[in-house]
Amino acid sequence: MEQVRARLAAEREQTLRRLGDLTDDYDAVVAASRDTNADDEHDPEGATIAFERSQVGALVRQARTHLREVAAAEARLAAGTYGVCESCGRPIAAGRLEARPVARTCIDCASRTR
The missing domain is CATH 1.10.287 (Helix Hairpins)
Incomplete structure (x- = not known):
C-alpha cells in the first residue's frame, strides 16, 4: 500500500x-x-x-x-x-497498474470500451 x-x-x-x-x-x-x-x-x-x-x-x-x-x-x-476493476470487479493486473497507476479498469474491460 x-x-x-x-x-x-x-x-x-x-x-x-x-x-x-x-x-x-x-x-x-x-x-x-x-x-x-x-x-x-x-x-x-x-x-x-x-x-x-x-x-x-x-x-x-x-x-x-x-x-x-x-x-x-x-x-x-x-x-x-x-486495483479493482470498476466495470467487472476483478483485480487489475499489477503490470497495468505499474504502467498506469490511475487505471480504473482491467485490460479486458478497457479494450471493450475503445
Whole structure:
C-alpha cells in the first residue's frame, strides 16, 4: 500500500511540475501574441500563434485531467478499492497498474470500451 501511495504522490508531483511548465509556456505564447503586430496567420515560416496557444492549452487540460485521475486513484486507495476493476470487479493486473497507476479498469474491460 505504501509503495502505491508513494507512486501516486510521485505522479501528482510530476504532473504539477509539468502543469507549471505548460502554464508558463502558455503565458509566453499569449504575451508573444500581444507584443507583436505580425500577421502570424499568414506566416509561411511556421505555426501560428493561435495554433501554438491551442496546442499548449490542450496539454494544460490533459495535465489537469491527469491530476483529477490521480486524486481519484488516491481516493480508491483510501477506500480499499484501488486495483479493482470498476466495470467487472476483478483485480487489475499489477503490470497495468505499474504502467498506469490511475487505471480504473482491467485490460479486458478497457479494450471493450475503445
